[in-house]
Amino acid sequence: MNHNSGTDADTVRKPVIDIRHLTIALPKSADRAHAVKDLSFTVHAGETLCVVGESGSGKSVTSLAIMGLLDTGIRVASGEIRFEGRDILTLDAASHRGVVGCRIALIFQEPMASLNPVYRVGDQIAEVFRIHTDLDRQAVRKRVIDLLGEVHLPDPQKIYNAYPHQLSGGQCQRVVIAMALALEPAVLIADEPTTALDVTTQAQILHLIRELQQRHRTAVIFITHDFGVVKDIADRIVVMEKGRLVESGPAEAVLRQPQEPYTRALLAAVPKLNPRDARPNSQPLVMEAQRLRKTFHSGGRRLAALDDVSLTLRRGETIGLVGESGSGKSTFARAIIRLVETDSGEIHINGQDITRLDGKALRHLRKSVQIVFQDPYSALDPRQTVGTTIAEGPVIHGMPAAEAGARARDLLAAVGLGPDAAMRYPREFSGGQRQRICIARALALEPDLLIADESVSALDVSVQAQVLDLLNRMQEQHGFGMIFITHDLRVASSICDRIAVMQRGRLVEVAEPSRLFRHPEHKYTARLLRAVPGTTEEVAT
């Protein structure tokens, strides 16, 4: 463990949160005894402390312990969590509730799911005042409307009366922030608050948190796995691995001169904004989409998901599809595999127009276009062995079972899992391993076109790097064309030959990464690039 921190400052000021030798025990059935072991750190007023680490590092459990929100079976075994000098672990339930929500507030990862769907958002913020203050109805309403304005929500009166489902993800997160800051807490814990948001919305939310923090001198504990975000907002950093503190110190020092090998490995795995040139490619076209249009109608509203989109892809080429939620990326992918019917336009796969195929011809097309989804946990049938899952596609398309089984084992070896994995069930594998299985399943049909829909978004940076490398290697071996859908421009810049930027159903710009990043032609592309966290220096270099 290394503490290259500015301890001088610590001794001068009194910390708002002081965690001392915190150990959190897991239930007996868990894979290890402790979620957190002997953790100590402090946070001061007006300071942003970033807690970084991969899945299972104990960063979220720590924040839940501060809030007294640990799940049943997980308990604080020893240590102290001192808030303004008092150990809050020793408080009774009622006194604890008086601190939590009032003096310490929390923002979660999923803004939509954090708000109760059956109540108006204004009433949900008002509840904080009802629980902790004696203000009357009118005064509360006024305070809530002020807060909604403070987090820059347009038309606060209207937002007050809206239900969560009527707001966007970014607007919901602003509501949650307004709720958290309602009583001007001394500490704000933000647990991956921007992970589920678009890059532009993420930038706005980060800016908002910083602005409010400066105004109210709030101490912020920011939990994240995104080093781009860390670079943008951290004053100090705590790096955690498997429940232990690995390294802590001022942001500059930890990011520029990490002392511990684990920190160095984490930083090395972060995709660099290193826009590459397109690889020379004279292969035949595998996909050609021409003038695709698709409009969705919902509740009397029209939404143009695809508006005159034309795009081509060669064998062995990777094209990145980037843009905010609702820009039409996923609709495009679904149209290519005919999960969505377009209103007009043509899609050629290997020279054949597929928009009018049905029956047997459509099933044959499914063989040549495969997709890898975002969530490797829900994409695999939990009751099928991995081998059966991978072999199922080839068997459906007429391959003898023994041959399909052999291919499944070969592919498992190729994706780095070993042929023995075929006999095991998905629950026995980690997220990254499951995504490898999904890739093996897609490749089992020897597709000409592979669609990766946010396939690495749910993975830790180190695992993400491995899966990206695997996709690259597999493409070199099998020569398929790849459509890579992502909201992460760093990843797109490193893996794609060309990047297509989409906005509100339109394709606004297509270019190779090196040109797109240095000389974006469309102002939306420029805005998207500016919003990538932690890139100011990288783009300049």
Place this chain on the structure above:
Amino acid sequence: MRTRFWISRLLRTLVTICFVVTFTFVVLRTTGDPVVALLSPDALPSEIEQFRIQWKLDRPMIEQYISYGANLLTGDFGRSYQDGRPALQSILERLPNTLLLGGFSYLIAILIGIPSGIVAALNRGRLIDRAVMSLAVFGFAMPNFFLGILLILAFSFGLRMLPSAGMGTFSHLLMPSFTLGIYVAGTLARFTRSAMLEVLDKPYMKLARAKGAAPFRRVFVHALPNASIPIVTIVGLNLGSLVSGAVVVETVFGWPGIGRLLVTAVTARDLALVQGLVLVMSIFMIVSNLVVDLAYGILDPRIRSSR
């Protein structure tokens, strides 16, 4: 949008009622001769013929159907073959008794079922959860005629605390409504438990705790309204089982409701009465389903805005 939703619901309701009327009409006339059931086995052929003419059973079926349908529109359900009284009058005399029994049973079911489901969910995996769930299984696995007889044996013949049959006082109501309600209570407890478990794990429940909301508020203000859609669905569906259960319970406890009336009417092949009863029960089911649909919109703003 909302007007169109209600018009389509109303049309569907009318189609269902027409279907029920036609189905009962056809089935009752194709599965046996009411004359044989009503008149004594040694009735003369001339008496049988006269009965047929009197009740217009000699006319073609389509003609009988049209005349029955036209009469229904004027509120005329026909007359009972047994006593010659208007069928609707006999039904309306008995209906309040069944509604009293059903309503009280439902009160018992809701008061026992929903709180036990909540308690089980909040104590998931603990002894209390297992105990509540075992009782719930007992509630809906026990045939209600058997439970009824057990209760009569215990409280009427054994302890001599409650009357075994008939109606009139509050103590007459207790055993039949408990017998009827306990089945629904068991089902409700199970569904409430699973609906609550699903909601209790949601991030907004965690946020409610993070706000400093007390446990009572978290359960009743935050969790229960979100768990209410499956609960309300089960409440609506079980209204039907209350009526069908009433057939058995009213017979066991000699309760003068429409369930018992149905049993005697079916045995006697009293066409007008059976048709009238089936129609009233169907309308009851259809209306309760409409109320459930309406409740969805009130309980969940997402459903409200999609209409």
